[in-house]
Amino acid sequence: MPKKFGKVFTLWIALWITPVVSVPAQDIQLEKYFGSVERKEGEAYIGRFELSGSDIRKVVEAYRITYTSRDAGFQKPLTLAYLRLGNLSDDANPLGAAQIEFIYDASGRRTEKILRDKSGAVRSIVAYKYSGRFLAEELTLDAKRKLQFSIAYKSDAAGNVLEQVFKDAAGKVKSGPFGVAKRRMKYDAKGRITEQQAFDAMGKLVAATRTIYNVAGLIFEEQEFDAQNKLTEKVFYKYDAAGHRTLEQRYNAIDTLQEFTAFKYDARGNLLEESRYDGKGFLKGDMFGVAITRKKYDDANRLAEQSRTSKTNVLLSLEKYDGFGRAVETVNYNNEGVLILLQRRKFDVLGNPVEESDFILDAGAKLPRLKEQRLYAAGKVSERNAYHQSGYRTLQVKYDGNGKVIKQFFFDENGKIFRERS
Structure with a gap:
């Protein structure tokens, strides 16, 4: 399946792989502040660069996570808020709202995700319905709880999602991202995806991917098919002893190497270099002309520097970071350096x-x-x-x-x- 389908699919599936943990009513509600947050699988979040609550009104941009005393990993946040100088803000931010509120049922399953503006007014709602233990439907509603569209899910006894179907407000099958209305998945005995198929609203095949794993359980090969179910591309992966991907090779349907990407790591597992080549082994630039990306880390294992060079090894850009991941220096060059x-x-x-x-x-x-x-x-x-x-x-x-x-x-x-x- 083309990359664009695979990435979207992976995100949707990841939302429901994370196990659900109940939230006892007697737990104490707590809150923490961070300079930034990163989303994990599901609705779990990682807070980065913790801030003191006493300083929060002095910080231009921050995030607040409220959670229960038993949820130290923020697996089931109660609210997630974007703050400017300590106040809720409607300014553009990665959350897409000033505050997100999460509602759970007695079993700890998420039943609603409510997006609110800084005044507390509802902007939109995502509601979740279950069949037995597993998600059956995800409904996107407007501020007045009027249905906008939905996604229906079918799962096997192990909870693996077998089918996703996009529907409009009237309940009719509709095309979602990239013209896809329906997705079907197959799994092996270990619960790993072995086949993905994407269909349009008329039920016609759009694209498909078949995945083969090595003995270590890592992806060894991906076969991509077009709307006629004809093989268009094969991608092979190689790894080092630690399981880090070291090589990604792309072949066409007649086994001609089209391009490959090589990866290098340091002893701590940090990615040091990513380089792109054409089928003949010559450096190849991406859509921005970048062929090699190199990274350096400080003694605390934090990214300290990142550079990008062209296929002729001309430096195109260089960024330096402080210990909090902020770019303190950025240098851009033209194609002549x-x-x-x-x-x-x-x-x-x-x-x-x-x-x-x-x-x-x-x-x-x-x-x-x-x-x-x-x-x-x-x-x-x-x-x-x-x-x-x-x-x-x-x-x-x-x-x-x-x-x-x-x-x-x-x-x-x-x-x-x-x-x-x-």
């Missing part, structure tokens, strides 16, 4: 942005120069300074908390203001 933009960022002790500076390389110059500097207050630009090629400041712009220009100052080469504008 000439610097386009160097950007440096500074943060305060709570992780709030303080300063951002852009440097460029003028034609004929050997070193980059400062082009623009932005200062931040409460997470928003409060001041912007522009600089001349010779190094002196030419413009200073002051902003209010809503991003509106308050004042502009224009400078001459001697640093004197020759014009003001409100």
Whole structure:
């Protein structure tokens, strides 16, 4: 099955593989704050960079997870909220809402996921219905609980999802992502997916994938088929002794190697290098021209640096990170390796942005120069300074908390203001 179908399928299935644990009513409700959150399988979340509750109103962007005292792993969160300076915010964020509320039944199964805005008003609802122990239907509702669309599930006795069907508000089968209305899956005796088929609303095959595993239980081969059920591609995988994928080879239907990707790791299992090649073994760029991605880590096993180079080994970009995963320096180059933009960022002790500076390389110059500097207050630009090629400041712009220009100052080469504008 083409990559786009496989990725979507994997996400949907993962939502229901995580076992459900009941939440005793007598548990104490707790809350924690984090600089960021990562979603695991199901509705479990990992909080990263824990913050003190006493500092939360000083932090520009943070997340709050409420949970019970028995749910230290956040497997069954009660609410997940996006905060700016300690308050619920409707600003764009990975959650898609200011707050997500999770409702569970007496058995601990999730029955509803409610998305709310910062005022608490409902934006949308996802409701879950079960048949026996397993999910039978997932319904997406609007704020007034009017059905928008649904997904019906059929499972075997082991809980493996055998079929997914997309339906519109009227209950008719409809095409979902990538024109797929129905998916069917087959499994081996160990519960591993061996075949996936995607169909359109008329019941016609869209694509299919067959998966073969090695003796270690890792995917050895994937065979992809088109709408006529004809083999279009075969992908083979190789691994090291620790189970890390080291090679991914793509062949066409007549067993001609089309491209392959090689992976290298350090002793701790961190990915160090990912390189792409064509069928003849020459480096091959992706849609952005990147052929090799390299990574470096600090002594605490945190990503410290990431670089990308072209098929001719020209450096295209370089990013450096602090211990909290924030990019403190980004450098972009053109296809000839000439610097386009160097950007440096500074943060305060709570992780709030303080300063951002852009440097460029003028034609004929050997070193980059400062082009623009932005200062931040409460997470928003409060001041912007522009600089001349010779190094002196030419413009200073002051902003209010809503991003509106308050004042502009224009400078001459001697640093004197020759014009003001409100």
